[in-house]
Structures are given as structure tokens and as C-alpha cells.
Amino acid sequence: MVLIxxxxxxxxxxxxxxxxxxxxxxxxxxxxxxxxxxxxxGQQLIDKSTQLSMKIYNARWYRISIWKQKMMLYIMLKCMNxxxxxxxxxxxxxxxxxxxxxxxxxxxxxxxxxx
Numbered sequence: 001m002v003l004i005x006x007x008x009x010x011x012x013x014x015x016x017x018x019x020x021x022x023x024x025x026x027x028x029x030x031x032x033x034x035x036x037x038x039x040x041x042g043q044q045l046i047d048k049s050t051q052l053s054m055k056i057y058n059a060r061w062y063r064i065s066i067w068k069q070k071m072m073l074y075i076m077l078k079c080m081n082x083x084x085x086x087x088x089x090x091x092x093x094x095x096x097x098x099x100x101x102x103x104x105x106x107x108x109x110x111x112x113x114x115x
Contacts, residue, residue: 004028004101005108012113035098042085042093053079 010024053076061072085093091101 004031004105005112008105008109009112012109032102035101038087039093039095039098043095046082046084046094049079049083 007024007028011021011028056072056076056079059072061069064072087093091097
């Protein structure tokens with residue numbers, strides 16, 4: 001977050017003077033695309049894990065044997081907790097976390113630009 005903010009300051013500060021701003025803009029774009037792809041995949045996992053319980057419930061569970069009904073109930077109970085992927089136990093890979101990181105990076109950029 002701080003690194004992206006510092007690089008944004010470099011892009012603003014050196015815009016039009018050299019290829020340094022182009023390299024910095026390419027670096028920021030690459031980092032944001034990289035973070036977005038992983039955050040999007042993490043969001044897909046969160047969405048699928050929350051939908052699984054409802055899909056099991058909406059299935060025709062009443063037509064199967066009692067043993068399988070009990071197993072499906074157990075699976076539904078396990079699906080109540082959403083599955084997430086953490087990056088170093090700091091960053092949960094989701095679109096909400098991605099937007100928070102981008103907002104924080106822009107805030108750091110604006111703060112450092114005034115200094």
C-alpha cells in the first residue's frame with residue numbers, strides 16, 4: 001500500500017519529464033492487475049462457498065436415503081463458515097480488501113504529495 005502510494009507520487013512528480021514516470025505507471029499497473037486477479041479469484045471462492053449450502057438445501061434431498069440426508073446435513077453445517085484465502089494472515093483475498101488497499105494507496109499518495 002505504501003509502496004504503491006510512493007510510486008504514484010513519483011508518477012505525479014516526474015510526469016512528462018522522463019521515462020521514469022512511464023516505468024512507474026507500468027509498475028503500478030502491473031501490481032494492481034496482479035492484486036486484482038488474486039482478489040477476484042478469492043472473491044469467487046468466497047461466493048461459491050456461501051452458495052454451496054443453499055444449493056445442497058435446494059437439491060432433492062428428500063428423495064434420497066436417510067444416511068445420505070444426514071451426510072448432506074453435516075455438509076451444510078460445515079458450509080456455514082465461509083472459506084477465505086489469506087495472504088500472510090494480513091490480507092484476505094477479496095474485492096472488498098482490494099478496494100480498501102487502492103483507497104489507502106491513493107490516500108498515502110495525496111498525503112505524501114503535500115509534503
